[in-house]
Amino acid sequence: MPLLKKVSMAFASIHVPNFLVQAVMRAEPALRARAVVLVDGTPPIWNVVAANEAALQAGVELGMAKSQAAQFRNVEIRHRSRLQEKSAHAALLDLGASISPRMEDTAPDTIILDIAGLSSLFGNEENIAAQLLQRASGLGLITHIAVSSNLEVALHAARGFAGITLIPSGEEAKRLGPLPVRALLPSTEILETLERWGVRNCAALAALPLLQLSERLGQEGVRLHELARGTSLRSIVLAEPGVHFEEEMALDFAVAELEPLAFLLGRLLDQLFARLEARALAACAIRLRFDLEDSFEKDFQVLDDKSPRLAAKTYEKVLGLPVPMRNSKMLLKLLRLQLQADPPHASIVKITLSAEPARPRAAQGGLFLPSCLDPEKLELTIGRLANLVGTSNIGSPELIDTHRPGEFRMKRFVPANDESKIPQKRVITATAQAGQEDTSTSSRAASAFRIFRPEVQAKVELQDDCPARIYFRGMRGKIVSASGPWRTSGDWWREDAWQQDEWEVDIRFDASASRRNERIPNSRAQDGLYRIYYDSIRTAWFARGRYD
Amino acid sequence: MAANLATLRSKVELALAGRVAAPFTYRDRHALETVSSGIAEIDSLAGGLPRGALTEIFGPACSGRTSLLLSALAARTAHAEACALIDGCDAFDPHSAEAAGVELKQLLWVRCRNIDQTLRATDLLLQGGGFGFIALDLSDVRAEVLRHVPLDAWFRFRRAVEDTPTILVVLEPESNAKTCASLVLRMEAEPARWSTTLETHAAEICRYPSSWLFDGLGIRAELLRSRMQSSAPNGFQKHFDSAGRSEIFETNAMRDYLSIARIEPTLK
Numbered sequence: 001m002p003l004l005k006k007v008s009m010a011f012a013s014i015h016v017p018n019f020l021v022q023a024v025m026r027a028e029p030a031l032r033a034r035a036v037v038l039v040d041g042t043p044p045i046w047n048v049v050a051a052n053e054a055a056l057q058a059g060v061e062l063g064m065a066k067s068q069a070a071q072f073r074n075v076e077i078r079h080r081s082r083l084q085e086k087s088a089h090a091a092l093l094d095l096g097a098s099i100s101p102r103m104e105d106t107a108p109d110t111i112i113l114d115i116a117g118l119s120s121l122f123g124n125e126e127n128i129a130a131q132l133l134q135r136a137s138g139l140g141l142i143t144h145i146a147v148s149s150n151l152e153v154a155l156h157a158a159r160g161f162a163g164i165t166l167i168p169s170g171e172e173a174k175r176l177g178p179l180p181v182r183a184l185l186p187s188t189e190i191l192e193t194l195e196r197w198g199v200r201n202c203a204a205l206a207a208l209p210l211l212q213l214s215e216r217l218g219q220e221g222v223r224l225h226e227l228a229r230g231t232s233l234r235s236i237v238l239a240e241p242g243v244h245f246e247e248e249m250a251l252d253f254a255v256a257e258l259e260p261l262a263f264l265l266g267r268l269l270d271q272l273f274a275r276l277e278a279r280a281l282a283a284c285a286i287r288l289r290f291d292l293e294d295s296f297e298k299d300f301q302v303l304d305d306k307s308p309r310l311a312a313k314t315y316e317k318v319l320g321l322p323v324p325m326r327n328s329k330m331l332l333k334l335l336r337l338q339l340q341a342d343p344p345h346a347s348i349v350k351i352t353l354s355a356e357p358a359r360p361r362a363a364q365g366g367l368f369l370p371s372c373l374d375p376e377k378l379e380l381t382i383g384r385l386a387n388l389v390g391t392s393n394i395g396s397p398e399l400i401d402t403h404r405p406g407e408f409r410m411k412r413f414v415p416a417n418d419e420s421k422i423p424q425k426r427v428i429t430a431t432a433q434a435g436q437e438d439t440s441t442s443s444r445a446a447s448a449f450r451i452f453r454p455e456v457q458a459k460v461e462l463q464d465d466c467p468a469r470i471y472f473r474g475m476r477g478k479i480v481s482a483s484g485p486w487r488t489s490g491d492w493w494r495e496d497a498w499q500q501d502e503w504e505v506d507i508r509f510d511a512s513a514s515r516r517n518e519r520i521p522n523s524r525a526q527d528g529l530y531r532i533y534y535d536s537i538r539t540a541w542f543a544r545g546r547y548d
Numbered sequence: 549m550a551a552n553l554a555t556l557r558s559k560v561e562l563a564l565a566g567r568v569a570a571p572f573t574y575r576d577r578h579a580l581e582t583v584s585s586g587i588a589e590i591d592s593l594a595g596g597l598p599r600g601a602l603t604e605i606f607g608p609a610c611s612g613r614t615s616l617l618l619s620a621l622a623a624r625t626a627h628a629e630a631c632a633l634i635d636g637c638d639a640f641d642p643h644s645a646e647a648a649g650v651e652l653k654q655l656l657w658v659r660c661r662n663i664d665q666t667l668r669a670t671d672l673l674l675q676g677g678g679f680g681f682i683a684l685d686l687s688d689v690r691a692e693v694l695r696h697v698p699l700d701a702w703f704r705f706r707r708a709v710e711d712t713p714t715i716l717v718v719l720e721p722e723s724n725a726k727t728c729a730s731l732v733l734r735m736e737a738e739p740a741r742w743s744t745t746l747e748t749h750a751a752e753i754c755r756y757p758s759s760w761l762f763d764g765l766g767i768r769a770e771l772l773r774s775r776m777q778s779s780a781p782n783g784f785q786k787h788f789d790s791a792g793r794s795e796i797f798e799t800n801a802m803r804d805y806l807s808i809a810r811i812e813p814t815l816k
Contacts, residue, residue, distance in 0.1 A: 373630045373678035381676030385658055385669055393659040397642035397652050408642045413656045415630040445587050446648040447765050447799040448614035450639040450688070481742060483760045504762045506740055525721065528610025529740050529762065545641065547740075547765060548614035548687065 019109035097241035172230020177203030254347035282324035291350035586619030607735030612767030622649035629680030637688035738766030
C-alpha cells in the first residue's frame, strides 16, 4: 500500500454486522455454524426480528411469524436478548478502549476511534485494523473495520464493506462509489425517491448536480450528497469508556442443577475475562447474582427457630481473590466449590456476573530464589479444603488482644514470599522472659501445648486445697506434682465473663480403666503434664489441654 | 549387540517421553536435602528434616512431638516458607505456636474432625504443591483408628512428596507409615522440670503448689530409621547406621501466666 504512506488517516470505525444475532451468538458460540433467527414481540405473537446469513439463505424472512420460522429445518430460533445486546455493546466499547482512549459511541453496533498518533504503539493503520479485528474475534464479535481520515467516510465504509477497508485521503468518493445508498441511512421517503430515479449507489448519488438535488430533496439531499462524495465533516463526540464489567444472561428455562449452571457460568466468565483482558485489567473480586424462580413450595424457608420465612428471590455471592486474576477456568472451579458448599435454594432464571477490576499482578521471579506458592493454585486448593472441612476451619490463626485463654480468630491465608517481610521472633521462654542471660538454653525449644476442644469437664479431688486425684475422659489418675493456682479473670461486664484458677499438674493414670473399656485409650500412655482449671463461675473443674 | 542395545534404549526412551524424564539415569533417592528442625540435638541425631520425603515422629502423649513440630514450623516460617498444618483432632494452640516463634501468617491451619477429612486434606495439599512444610498431626487420633489407615495412603503421600521441596511430617502415637517414612523418630518424655524459690524438697511439691513453677520438659528422641545418606566427609556410609541412637533435648515452659495475678504462696 504505497499510497497509504502519503496520507494520515485518523479514524477507524468498527461495525458489528447483524448485531442482534451476534449478541446472542457471543453467549452461545456453538450457534456460529448454524442458521439462527431471533424472534421478539408480545406473547403469543412472536416475529422474526433478525436472522443470520445462513437463515436468510434457507428462506427465512424478517417479520415472519415464529411458527412460520419453525417450519424451516435446521434453523435455530432464539429470543432476542437485550441483556446480551448490552453486554455485546460493552464488549465493543472495551475493544475500542483497548486501542485508543478517544472513542465515539456512535450506535450499539458501531464505534469510531481516533487513531491518530498510535503508529508508534501499534504500527501503521493496516496493523491497527488487523489488531482490532483480531481482538474483536477474541471478544466473540465479527466486525467490519474501516479506516479513513474522514470520520463519516470511515463510519459508512464500515457499515457497507466487509472485513478491513482502508481509504486514503482524496479517494473517498471513489471508494465509497459502489456503496449502496441504503448504507447512508436516508429516510424511507428519500430512499424510495432515489430508487425511482435509479440512483442505487453512492457514485450515482455523487454524480447528481447539487443545486437540483437540493431543490428536490432539501437539506437532507445535500447531506446525503456530501456523504456520498466523502466531503462531510464533523467532529468526534468522545465517550468515556466505563469500568463496570458485568455480564448477564436471562435463561429461557430455569436451571436447577450445578453442571448446566457451571457450563453457563463458564461462558459468562470467558466473556467477562475477554473484556478485562482487552482493557489490560484483571479481577480482584467476582460478584455472582442469581435471580431465582418463583415457586410456591420453595418460597418458604424453615429456619432454626422452625418459623417459616419468605425466602429471598435472589442469591448473591462475592468471591474475593487474594491477588488479581484473569484465569477464567480457575475462577470457574472456585465458583463451583462455593456453590457446592452453599447452593441456591431455588432454580435460577437469570445470572449476573460482575468483576471488580484491578491492575494485573506483576511478579519478578528470581533464578536463584525458591519458587513461591502460585496464588491462583493456592486459592483453588484452599477452596477445595474449605469445601471439605468448612470455611471456618481453614485459614491462618490470628491472636486476639485479650487475656481470655485460648482466644484467636481465623483469617485468610496470605503468605509472604519475601523473607525480609517476616519479623524476626524471639522464643518466649521462661529464661527469655525473666531477662536472664543463659546461653545454654538459647537453642531450647518452647514446650508446646495442645488444647482439648471442646474443653473436657473433670472431677478433681482436693487434698489440702491442692488437686490430688483427677477423673476425666473415663480415666482416673493421681496428681503427682501440681503448680498453681494461677487466677485469671476478665470481661466482668459481659455475659461471658470468666474467672478461673489454673493448675499445671503431672498426672499418672490408672491402667485399670483402659483394660475395662476398649474405647478408653491406653491410659498409661496418657500420663504427662496437663493444665486444668477451676471455673469459679460455672463451679466446675475442666481440663484445658496438655503439654507435648 | 551394542547397536541393538542403543536402539532398544532409544525406543524405550521414546515410549516413555513426557512421562519419565530420563529413564536410564541413576537417581539417588537417598540424597535428600535436609533443613534444620530448629532443635540442635535433633539435627545432630537425624541430620535435620528431609525435603521430598516423609518424616514420622511418634510417641505417647506429652512426649514432645508437638514441641518438635513447633520448632520446625518456627524455623521454616522464619525463612518465609509457606507451611500447612493438618490438625487431625483440632488440638493446635496458636498461642503456644506464637510463643514458640512460629510466624502464624505463614501457617495454613486446617482443622479436621475425623481421619477421613485429615487424609483427604493431606492429599489436596500435597497435590496443590508449593508448600515448604506440611505437617499431619494425628497425635490425638486413637491408635486403633490409625492402624486401619490403608498402607497405600502412606505410599501415596510418599509418592506425592517425592521430588518436591516439601517436608512432610506426620505426628502419631504409634508408627504406621512403615517403609514409606524416610526418617522415623520415637519421642519419649523425661520427668518434667520444676523450680521453686522455697527451700523445700521436690517430694513436697504438692504441699506448696503455689511456690513451684513448671520449668520445662526433658525429651528423649530416638532415631529408628533414616534413609538419608550420611553427609560424612569420608564418603558413603551404610544407611541405617545411625538407627537406634538417641538424644535428649529440653524444652522451656512458656511463662505466659507470669503476667497474670499470682496467688501468693502460703507455707503450711
